[in-house]
Amino acid sequence: MTIMNIKVTFWRVLFVAIMIAGLYSTYVRYLHGLGAVSNMNDQYPWGLWIGFDCLCGVMLAAGGFCVTGAVYIFHVERLHSVCRPAILTAFLGYVLFIVGLLFDLGRPWFIWHQMIYMNFHSVMFEVGMCVMTYTTVLFLEFLPNVLERFNLAAPIRWVKKIYPVLVCLGILLSTLHQSSLGSLFLIFPEKMSPFWYTPALPFFFFLSAIACGLAMTIFESTLSARAFGRGLERSVMTEIGGALYVVLWIIALLRLQDFVHRHVFTTIFKGSYEAYFLWTELILCFVIPLTMLSFKKVRTNPHLLYLAALSTILGFVTNRLNVAITSMDRWNGSHYLPSFTETSITLMICALGFFFFNMAVRFLPIFEDEHHGAPHAEQTLELAEVQQPTLVH
């Protein structure tokens, strides 16, 4: 079916539906305030928007610093082909994080106060400054895509000259704010369930960002290969799958050590409201992907590898939602579930992420290897036409 020359597909219809719901909720948010649009209240001042849009958004965008770090700092040249998509995901992730923040902040029009009223003791201040700087760094890392598209050779040379500095700065800033997102929770030990409160939260947030960065790289490469009918570099995916396997083992063992050290290891086996959420998280984070990735057959099979990566992503998303929301249920003596309008804004932000990723891949030389010289814009367009484009994949 086509309407006005646009082919109607399931994903396009879904995209339009999400956008309509999201825009309606945006209208409610900015005309009637936070109370009208969300289920947040004095007991749950932070809800889905902080738990998912901010905490998970930043975590899922970690592929940028993981891959660029491996390629430019450690000279793992084999991963070169996934550098650009990883930077694109990271850049979009951070921009959308800021968009999410504009919804969540009660007084978003004063967000610039961050730059003039600085409280150096605040973890949130550090996160804010790092995110702001890192988004700029990511913009510069992303810039060559646009410059190549328009054949601007001179500025590309400038950016290339400072590229190692940008990458170093990116890793430094990411280390700081990825871990600091965990430090945010350190100040209220009394409110959180011992399953999730640990003085090591910053370390776990940093490590889970690396795991998710790798998993997202597999996820997005597989999806875009499928959507655009490109060949997937299997050896690269296998290699990232191997790295993910190692990182997941490290996190799993550290989590275990942390549980034992804080004497909560036995309580996780006793059935409780929190324990069910914890087990959902642990199974998705560790049991499924570690079992899958231990087989070479899985690591070399793009489809299975994709499923393992997906499980990892869902697992760590559950983990962060647990940290931000579930862990405080007992203290509050109540539960929080996001409202429809609240959820629709989160979905809209996700849908925009897919949409812009799709657009960027279509119009910018994201999957072109920069060693092959100038990009071929015509070729990109041709490909898009051949492939029965989907608006969102």
Next chain:
Amino acid sequence: MSKGILYDATMCIGCKQCESACAQQNELPYDDKVAAESVQTDHKFTTVLAKDDKFMRRLCQHCEHPACASVCPVGAFHKTADGPVVYDVWKCIGCRYCMVACAFSQPKYEWGKLNPRVRKCIMCPDRVAQGLATACATACPTGATKFGDHEALIAEAKDRIRNNPENYVDHIYGLNEVGGTSVLMLSSVPFEQFGLPKIQRIGEEALPEYTGRVMDMMPDFIPLWALVLGGVYWVSNRRAEVAEVEAEERALRGGK
């Protein structure tokens, strides 16, 4: 000298004069409906809770080392020399970290407003600066809420427990909780019955210490990590360069 409030629940008759005075002082609506509300909200900074014939007042504890002030990215909260923990609405960006961080869940939010403020008891800073007692202490007919010098109030609270040990649980709430608070409380029944968190739960350590320990590492961590990254880059880059030159030399030698 820093000021404080001593609330003695055994002297409280539950008349809610403090609630009414607080509302008037802060220009908040107050009627029978608001008086009946038992939870603190954006329009009720203090509340007198009743259980049988026992009463308990809830209000901001005005911590010596306030978590709200420590976590605020823009420093909208600060503790004045007089004791009150005050809020600057102009600075606030609305991140609500103060609300999450407060062990006593005191900051409340104007969820229904488009330009919302964080609301909580600010211990009448204008009155305190003029040397006056807070509105609630002035209004209290029995002296259950008493305003005065913090140190003197601590001594008095200790005296009251020593003189009438059978009337009180042997604990001054706020003396050591989260490193001490400007508001002190005495009661004949355990405080947790009225929702005040136990000291075993919130600890005697100032809450900002928990994040402070991590933040203090930053000045050392940043240059060190930058150095390591730069070093790794230099080494791996150099190795690539050497490998390239060696490959060239090998090719040349092979050519000869």
